Amino acid sequence: xxxxxxxxxxxxxxxxxxxxxxxxxxxxxxxxxxxxxxxxxxxxxxxxxxxxxxxxxxxxxxxxxxxxxxxxxxxxxxxxxxxxxxxxxxxxxxxxxxxxxxxxxxxxxxxxxxxxxxxxxxxxxxxxxxxxxxxxxxxxxxxxxxxxxxxxxxxxxxxxxxxxxxxxxxxxxxxxxxxxxxxxxxxxxxxxxxxxxxxxxxxxxxxxxxxxxxxxxxxxxxxxxx
Amino acid sequence: xxxxxxxxxxxxxxxxxxxxxxxxxxxxxxxxxxxxxxxxxxxxxxxxxxxxxxxxxxxxxxxxxxxxxxxxxxxxxxxxxxxxxxxxxxxxxxxxxxxxxxxxxxxxxxxxxxxxxxxxxxxxxxxxxxxxxxxxxxxxxxxxxxxxxxxxxxxxxxxxxxxxxxxxxxxxxxxxxxxxxxxxxxxxxxxxxxxxxxxxxxxxxxxxxxxxxxxxxxxxxxxxxxxxxxxxxxxxxxxxxxxxxxxxxxxxxxxxxxxxxxxxxxxxxxxxxxxxxxxxxxxxxxxxxxxxxxxxxxxxxxxxxxxxxxxxxxxxxxxxxxxxxxxxxxxxxxxxxxxxxxxxxxxxxxxxxxxxxxxxxxxxxxxxxxxxxxxxxxxxxxxxxxxxxxxxxxxxxxxxxxxxxxxxxxxxxxxxxxxxxxxxxxxxxxxxxxxxxxxxxxxxxxxxxxxxxxxxxxxxxxxxxxxxxxxxxxxxxx
Numbered sequence: 286x287x288x289x290x291x292x293x294x295x296x297x298x299x300x301x302x303x304x305x306x307x308x309x310x311x312x313x314x315x316x317x318x319x320x321x322x323x324x325x326x327x328x329x330x331x332x333x334x335x336x337x338x339x340x341x342x343x344x345x346x347x348x349x350x351x352x353x354x355x356x357x358x359x360x361x362x363x364x365x366x367x368x369x370x371x372x373x374x375x376x377x378x379x380x381x382x383x384x385x386x387x388x389x390x391x392x393x394x395x396x397x398x399x400x401x402x403x404x405x406x407x408x409x410x411x412x413x414x415x416x417x418x419x420x421x422x423x424x425x426x427x428x429x430x431x432x433x434x435x436x437x438x439x440x441x442x443x444x445x446x447x448x449x450x451x452x453x454x455x456x457x458x459x460x461x462x463x464x465x466x467x468x469x470x471x472x473x474x475x476x477x478x479x480x481x482x483x484x485x486x487x488x489x490x491x492x493x494x495x496x497x498x499x500x501x502x503x504x505x506x507x508x509x510x511x
Numbered sequence: 512x513x514x515x516x517x518x519x520x521x522x523x524x525x526x527x528x529x530x531x532x533x534x535x536x537x538x539x540x541x542x543x544x545x546x547x548x549x550x551x552x553x554x555x556x557x558x559x560x561x562x563x564x565x566x567x568x569x570x571x572x573x574x575x576x577x578x579x580x581x582x583x584x585x586x587x588x589x590x591x592x593x594x595x596x597x598x599x600x601x602x603x604x605x606x607x608x609x610x611x612x613x614x615x616x617x618x619x620x621x622x623x624x625x626x627x628x629x630x631x632x633x634x635x636x637x638x639x640x641x642x643x644x645x646x647x648x649x650x651x652x653x654x655x656x657x658x659x660x661x662x663x664x665x666x667x668x669x670x671x672x673x674x675x676x677x678x679x680x681x682x683x684x685x686x687x688x689x690x691x692x693x694x695x696x697x698x699x700x701x702x703x704x705x706x707x708x709x710x711x712x713x714x715x716x717x718x719x720x721x722x723x724x725x726x727x728x729x730x731x732x733x734x735x736x737x738x739x740x741x742x743x744x745x746x747x748x749x750x751x752x753x754x755x756x757x758x759x760x761x762x763x764x765x766x767x768x769x770x771x772x773x774x775x776x777x778x779x780x781x782x783x784x785x786x787x788x789x790x791x792x793x794x795x796x797x798x799x800x801x802x803x804x805x806x807x808x809x810x811x812x813x814x815x816x817x818x819x820x821x822x823x824x825x826x827x828x829x830x831x832x833x834x835x836x837x838x839x840x841x842x843x844x845x846x847x848x849x850x851x852x853x854x855x856x857x858x859x860x861x862x863x864x865x866x867x868x869x870x871x872x873x874x875x876x877x878x879x880x881x882x883x884x885x886x887x888x889x890x891x892x893x894x895x896x897x898x899x900x901x902x903x904x905x906x907x908x909x910x911x912x913x914x915x916x917x918x919x920x921x922x923x924x925x926x927x928x929x930x931x932x933x934x935x936x937x938x939x940x941x942x943x944x945x946x947x948x949x950x951x952x953x954x955x956x957x958x959x960x961x962x963x964x965x966x967x968x969x970x971x972x973x974x975x976x977x978x979x980x981x982x983x984x985x986x987x988x989x
Contacts (some may be wrong), residue, residue, distance in 0.1 A: 296773040474843065
């Protein structure tokens with residue numbers, strides 16, 4: 286997997302690139318808008334990490350020009366501005382996701398992995414993780430054939446985890462998907478709900494499906510823990 | 512009526528001055544006319560007295576007093592002409608005294624004698640019935656050396672009648688003029704000052720959130736046009752300053768976030784990496800924690816600045832606050848249950864307010880989160896949304912540790928913490944309630960706290976109701 290990082294702050298670029306390389310990604314770094322645009326249009330990348338405040342050519346402009354040639358390239362915007370208007374602007378310009386500085390590297394990694402595997406998301410009406418079944422139409426949940434009653438929030442959380450089975454989801458991502466931005470900063474709400482979800486889904490069964498990923502968030506996984 | 516208003520004070524001064532001027536004018540006219548009338552009456556009486564003295568008294572020694580009496584009676588007929596005539600010798604003997612006039616307007620026999628015999632003079636004498644006589648007295652010495660005083664008097668009534676009429680006329684006329692002048696002045700002042708009201712009304716509508724607006728400028732070329740032009744220039748400078756401030760905040764946010772990102776990234780690498788001694792790793796973890804807190808503080812501060820700069824206005828739409836409160840409470844009830852706290856909601860009917868839904872949701876989230884944090888296990892939280900007059904009232908009440916009285920005034924201030932250690936332990940940045948306050952203020956509302964230490968607290972948010980109450984929005988649920 287080859288990632289292009291366009292970031293003018295050399296130190297940020299350095300630790301992001303270092304971290305991504307440690308995760309076995311190939312990382313190219315551009316330090317300004319024009320060279321970033323040139324590299325993005327010349328070589329083939331699987332993902333673009335784009336800072337918006339760039340010298341030479343603004344990130345928004347780079348994004349618009351790349352989108353004219355390549356509509357499919359996943360783009361994760363790194364931004365130091367997080368007004369609602371700015372968020373809307375990023376998505377309109379063609380960003381697939383955004384991350385506000387300062388971010389945790391683990392958060393960045395989770396989002397990069399999510400974007401790289403996007404499109405593989407299971408869209409079928411029934412999600413299966415081992416012996417767990419989540420029926421999206423009737424919103425019913427069964428484990429080993431036995432019906433489990435969940436509250437609507439617990440269901441939303443489980444559905445989000447199950448539709449991204451095998452992937453790590455950060456607390457912030459969970460809050461953004463299951464709750465909304467009003468709950469940002471209230472990450473313990475995720476822990477509380479996951480605990481309740483576990484008590485209903487996992488506690489009676491020898492195989493635990495919901496896993497805690499230390500410092501990042503949670504994932505649901507059919508394979509036994511390594 | 513506002514007695515301190517410019518309009519009232521201008522008219523009061525104007526009316527006061529006008530009344531003083533008219534009073535002086537009335538006094539001068541009255542005094543002048545009175546003195547003129549009295550003097551001319553006195554002059555004519557004096558002429559008569561001299562006439563009597565020169566033609567009759569001069570020959571009294573030859574003709575005898577009886578002749579004088581007859582002559583006066585036939586010449587002046589005092590009874591019919593309402594005249595008083597008396598001739599007195601210096602020795603005190605009355606030579607002649609006119610009889611009472613036919614209509615009895617005065618009693619001639621009770622008229623006092625003059626105090627002075629030596630000089631030609633006139634005086635006013637009051638007689639019973641409140642009437643006044645004007646009496647001219649003229650001393651005369653006959654060639655034989657006898658001294659007489661001739662007094663000729665007449666009733667003052669005609670003069671008093673004229674003066675009475677004048678007073679009535681002045682009283683009515685001047686009052687009418689004052690009334691007309693005040694009325695006219697009021698209209699003029701109102702006309703002249705009405706642009707001030709318009710300027711004040713439009714200026715009152717300009718706040719930090721709509722600095723793009725300007726005051727209406729009427730091209731009259733007068734002082735008020737100059738005033739509105741200068742006010743508009745001031746608003747433009749304010750707008751400029753606010754924009755600069757916003758730019759500064761945006762720049763500062765970028766400038767602060769970038770080093771925070773670097774610090775966080777490097778520290779994370781140190782904590783995760785295996786190349787540090789364990790105590791150094793602990794230190795790095797502790798620094799990382801503080802960097803994360805610093806990040807939260809910076810986020811909170813920028814959120815407040817953006818709210819104060821009017822960001823909440825951009826996403827304004829009417830919605831049901833009651834439904835929002837209920838759904839938010841449902842989303843958070845597990846957090847409460849986790850501590851064994853029960854949340855009860857009381858929102859019996861729709862309460863439509865207008866504003867940024869997600870911001871106002873944050874108000875509910877922050878207040879509930881606060882209540883959950885500071886209420887011990889087994890506590891109770893009550894959330895209610897009601898209407899009072901034109902106001903939506905949302906309150907969050909708990910029976911937790913409460914807020915000490917001395918802290919209540921400061922609890923909405925940035926970085927204020929009642930219990931620093933406890934707040935840090937709970938991960939607070941000291942900004943949650945000031946964000947609540949900023950959001951409320953941005954929506955034209957307010958938030959207040961009532962609490963007794965140790966007996967729980969009650970936070971009350973007041974927001975103006977949306978005016979389009981009939982226009983319903985679908986109930987939101989998450």
